[in-house]
Amino acid sequence: MNKEEWLGRIFRNYYMKNAERVREPEMLEHREFGFVYFNRKGMERHLSFPDRESLIDFIRSRYPKHAYYSTAYYISPGAPTMDEKQWIGAELVFDIDADHIETSCKNVHDYWRCTKCGREDRGPVPNRCPNCGSDKLNSVTWVCHECIDAAREECEKVVDMLINDLGFHQKDLEIFFSGHRGFHIHLYDKRVYDIPQEGRREIVSYLRGEGLDIALLIERTLGSSIRPLDLDSKCWGGRIARGMYEIILTSTEENLKRLGITASVRKYILLNRSKILENMENANWEFLREIIRRRGGKKSIAKIIEHVVNMYAAEVDERVTIDTRRLIRLPGTLHGKTGLAVVNVDIDGLWTFNPFEDAIVLSDETIEVEIVGSIPERVWGIKLGKASRLKVPLYLAIYLVNNNVAELCRR
Amino acid sequence: MYKSRVEFNEYDIAKYPFTVDAIKRLDEIGFTLEDLESVLGDTISERAIERILNAIHKKTITTDTKYLHTDEELIAYYVTLMALAVLRDPYLDRVYAVAEAKRAYEYLLQEPLEKLIYIAEKTFSWQIRLLTIDSTVYPAIYFTHFISNVPEQRGLWKLVNRIILNGYTIVNKNELCRLIESEVKRKVLSDIENMRNRLDIIQTTKTIEEIATRIRKVWYPLKKRAEITITTIAGKEHRYPPCIRRLLKLAREGENLSHAARFALASFLLSIGKSVDDVIAIFSTAPDFNESIARYQVEHIAGLRGSRKKYLPFKCENMRIYGLCYPDELCRKVKHPLQYLRIKVKRIE
Known part of the structure; x- marks a missing residue:
C-alpha cells in the first residue's frame, strides 16, 4: 500500500463517520467546488451541488485530499468558463498564513536545500537560492505554536479593523483555522459582495497601512477643522496618534535614537515629554510644528509614524482577498498535508484555540x-x-x- | 435622507438620463422603437449620433441648451445605448461611458449637495450619513462606495489617509461629484451590456441600424489607427517594459515559468499584435512544453476559445503582487506594461 492509498483510507474513514462536520457554505447551490484527490494530479474544478446531501455523498465517495468552495457565488457555478458561470458576488476573505510572517521559530524548524547548487540552510525558505539564484528549492517546513500565535496576532488586527474602523458586525464575521499554518477570515456582509477587485485590493491596502501619506496627515492635522490625528479616533489616524503617544510616553534617549530620531528632536521630546502628552490628550498637535522646526524634524516624525504603522499593520495575503473567483477550504474538511481539520474558531476565543488539540480529528x-x-x-x-x-x-x-x-x- | 426636499425636474432628467427618475419618465412617455421610424425619429437619431461622435472626438458630451427641457434628450440617450449595444464594440462602449460620466460630472459640480446625495442614494443605493463636526454638517459615505469609485489610489483617495467613522468616510462636494462620476461610468457600461443581452428579444429597427452604420464609418478608421501604432513597434523588443523583457529572456532560456508569468507574457505579446504562433514559438523552449496544451492556452488568452474574451495583460500592481515586477526609471510613470510601450513609442515619434 503506497502512502497515498494509506492516507486515502484514513480520510475515507473520517468522512464516513464524520460527514456532519462538513459545513456547507450559504447559498450552496450557487457555489463552485473544487477537489484534489489521492493518487491523482491536479484539481477537479467547476463542480456544483444542488444541496448538502449531494455534496456529502460526493465527499464520502471521493474522500478528497483537499476540498474547496468558491467565495463567489454564480448563477451557473458548474459551468466550465467564468463567463458562463455568471458571477453574482463574492464574500470577502482574508488569508493569514504564518508562512508570510517573520517568526524566529522558522530558524529552528524550517529547512531548505537548493537542488541546483546544493546550498542548504535552516530558517525561512527564500524565493531564490542566495548562492546561485535558482528557484528550485526543496524545503521542509513545520508549523508550531509560535507560528500559530504570530498568525493569531495578525488575525486579531484584521478583526479589529473590520469591526472598529470599517463598521462591520462581529456576527457577520467568521474565523476558520486553515488546517495548516494560519487562519481564514470570512466576511458575509452583503455590502461587500459586489466590491470589484480594485476595491478589495484597497481594503487589503488599508489593513496593511499601505500608502499612508505622512505629509498630508500632518498638514491636515495642523491646518483643518477635521483633524485625522486624534487619540479617540477608530481609524488609522487614531492608531497613529495612540502609537505616538505611547512612544513619547516611554521614550528614552536610547530607543528614540534606535528609531532614527535626530539629536535635536530627541532633546525636545525628552525635555517636554509631559507637556507634549498633555497636549495630545487635549487634541492639541501644535507641538508637531516645534518638532518640524528642528533639525531633521520632518524626517523624525516620519520615522515615528512609520514605526507605528508597522506595529499595527496586518499581514494578510493580498492575492486571496482580491481574487473574486477564489476557491477556499471547505470548513469541516481535512487538510491533505496535515490531516488537521478546517475548524471554526470563536472570535472571542481566538487566543484559547489550540489547533493541535482542537483541529485534531483523526x-x-x-x-x-x-x-x-x-x-x-x-x-x-x-x-x-x-x-x-x-x-x-x-x-x-x-x-x-x-x-x-x-x-x-x-x- | 433628502428625498422629500429635493426637486428633480425635467431638466434634471435630461442632464442625468441614467437615473431611476429618468427611467420612470421614459416609461411615462411610453416611447417605443417604432416611434423612432416616425418624423420625430430624425431629430432623435441625429442627437444619438451626435452624442457618440462627441464622445469620440471631444471625450465628453456637449448639450445644446435647446434640448435641456425636452423629453427628446432623454429618449436620445436610450437610443444611443441601443446603437452601442448593436455595435458590439467594448472599446467604443468605454469611450462613450467615460464621456457620459464626464458630462454628468460637469453638471453635478453645479448642483446643491442635496441633489448629489439624492442621486447617489436613489439611483446608486449608496449609504450616506450626515455627520456634524464642530457644528458643520458633512456628508459621509459608506466606505465601499468610496473604494469602488476612487479615480486613483493615492493621497486622499486612499482609505488609509481618510477619517473613517464606523465605516463612513467624510467627503467634500468635489469628491462626491468625482465618485459619482465613476459610478455613472459603470452604470452606463452595464446599461449597454444589459441592452445587448436583450437584443435577441428586442427587435432593432432600421433607424438603429442606420445610426450604427454611420458610427462605424467614423469609428473604425480611428480605432484601426490606434491598433496599427502598437503593432508596428511590436518587433522592437528593447521598448518593452523591463518585466516583459525579463520574462522573454527567461522563456528563451528555457526557464520553467510560473502560470502567472506565462499568462503575463502571452497576454502582453498578443495585445501588441503578435500572432498565436509567434507566442507559442516563444514558449517552445520551456522544459514542459507541449504544443497542444500551449496552443490551447494561448488561444484562450487571445480570445479564440472558451469565453471568447481577449485577456488584457496584468497591470503593474498585479505584476508586483505576483513578484514579476522589475521596474526601471520609466516604470514610475506607468501603471500598466502597455502604457510603458506607448510612452516609448511616443518619445520616438
Whole structure:
C-alpha cells in the first residue's frame, strides 16, 4: 500500500463517520467546488451541488485530499468558463498564513536545500537560492505554536479593523483555522459582495497601512477643522496618534535614537515629554510644528509614524482577498498535508484555540514510523526524540509522512 | 435622507438620463422603437449620433441648451445605448461611458449637495450619513462606495489617509461629484451590456441600424489607427517594459515559468499584435512544453476559445503582487506594461 492509498483510507474513514462536520457554505447551490484527490494530479474544478446531501455523498465517495468552495457565488457555478458561470458576488476573505510572517521559530524548524547548487540552510525558505539564484528549492517546513500565535496576532488586527474602523458586525464575521499554518477570515456582509477587485485590493491596502501619506496627515492635522490625528479616533489616524503617544510616553534617549530620531528632536521630546502628552490628550498637535522646526524634524516624525504603522499593520495575503473567483477550504474538511481539520474558531476565543488539540480529528492510535529525514525536537507539542523508529499517534504520523521525513513501518 | 426636499425636474432628467427618475419618465412617455421610424425619429437619431461622435472626438458630451427641457434628450440617450449595444464594440462602449460620466460630472459640480446625495442614494443605493463636526454638517459615505469609485489610489483617495467613522468616510462636494462620476461610468457600461443581452428579444429597427452604420464609418478608421501604432513597434523588443523583457529572456532560456508569468507574457505579446504562433514559438523552449496544451492556452488568452474574451495583460500592481515586477526609471510613470510601450513609442515619434 503506497502512502497515498494509506492516507486515502484514513480520510475515507473520517468522512464516513464524520460527514456532519462538513459545513456547507450559504447559498450552496450557487457555489463552485473544487477537489484534489489521492493518487491523482491536479484539481477537479467547476463542480456544483444542488444541496448538502449531494455534496456529502460526493465527499464520502471521493474522500478528497483537499476540498474547496468558491467565495463567489454564480448563477451557473458548474459551468466550465467564468463567463458562463455568471458571477453574482463574492464574500470577502482574508488569508493569514504564518508562512508570510517573520517568526524566529522558522530558524529552528524550517529547512531548505537548493537542488541546483546544493546550498542548504535552516530558517525561512527564500524565493531564490542566495548562492546561485535558482528557484528550485526543496524545503521542509513545520508549523508550531509560535507560528500559530504570530498568525493569531495578525488575525486579531484584521478583526479589529473590520469591526472598529470599517463598521462591520462581529456576527457577520467568521474565523476558520486553515488546517495548516494560519487562519481564514470570512466576511458575509452583503455590502461587500459586489466590491470589484480594485476595491478589495484597497481594503487589503488599508489593513496593511499601505500608502499612508505622512505629509498630508500632518498638514491636515495642523491646518483643518477635521483633524485625522486624534487619540479617540477608530481609524488609522487614531492608531497613529495612540502609537505616538505611547512612544513619547516611554521614550528614552536610547530607543528614540534606535528609531532614527535626530539629536535635536530627541532633546525636545525628552525635555517636554509631559507637556507634549498633555497636549495630545487635549487634541492639541501644535507641538508637531516645534518638532518640524528642528533639525531633521520632518524626517523624525516620519520615522515615528512609520514605526507605528508597522506595529499595527496586518499581514494578510493580498492575492486571496482580491481574487473574486477564489476557491477556499471547505470548513469541516481535512487538510491533505496535515490531516488537521478546517475548524471554526470563536472570535472571542481566538487566543484559547489550540489547533493541535482542537483541529485534531483523526485517531490517536499509536503507529510506528521510520524516520528518514531531519525532524524537529517537537512537533505539535509532542516530543519526538532521536530514535530512528518512533511510535507516534496516527494523526501525527500523517504529518511526518507527508513532510517526507518519515515512512510507514511495514506491519 | 433628502428625498422629500429635493426637486428633480425635467431638466434634471435630461442632464442625468441614467437615473431611476429618468427611467420612470421614459416609461411615462411610453416611447417605443417604432416611434423612432416616425418624423420625430430624425431629430432623435441625429442627437444619438451626435452624442457618440462627441464622445469620440471631444471625450465628453456637449448639450445644446435647446434640448435641456425636452423629453427628446432623454429618449436620445436610450437610443444611443441601443446603437452601442448593436455595435458590439467594448472599446467604443468605454469611450462613450467615460464621456457620459464626464458630462454628468460637469453638471453635478453645479448642483446643491442635496441633489448629489439624492442621486447617489436613489439611483446608486449608496449609504450616506450626515455627520456634524464642530457644528458643520458633512456628508459621509459608506466606505465601499468610496473604494469602488476612487479615480486613483493615492493621497486622499486612499482609505488609509481618510477619517473613517464606523465605516463612513467624510467627503467634500468635489469628491462626491468625482465618485459619482465613476459610478455613472459603470452604470452606463452595464446599461449597454444589459441592452445587448436583450437584443435577441428586442427587435432593432432600421433607424438603429442606420445610426450604427454611420458610427462605424467614423469609428473604425480611428480605432484601426490606434491598433496599427502598437503593432508596428511590436518587433522592437528593447521598448518593452523591463518585466516583459525579463520574462522573454527567461522563456528563451528555457526557464520553467510560473502560470502567472506565462499568462503575463502571452497576454502582453498578443495585445501588441503578435500572432498565436509567434507566442507559442516563444514558449517552445520551456522544459514542459507541449504544443497542444500551449496552443490551447494561448488561444484562450487571445480570445479564440472558451469565453471568447481577449485577456488584457496584468497591470503593474498585479505584476508586483505576483513578484514579476522589475521596474526601471520609466516604470514610475506607468501603471500598466502597455502604457510603458506607448510612452516609448511616443518619445520616438
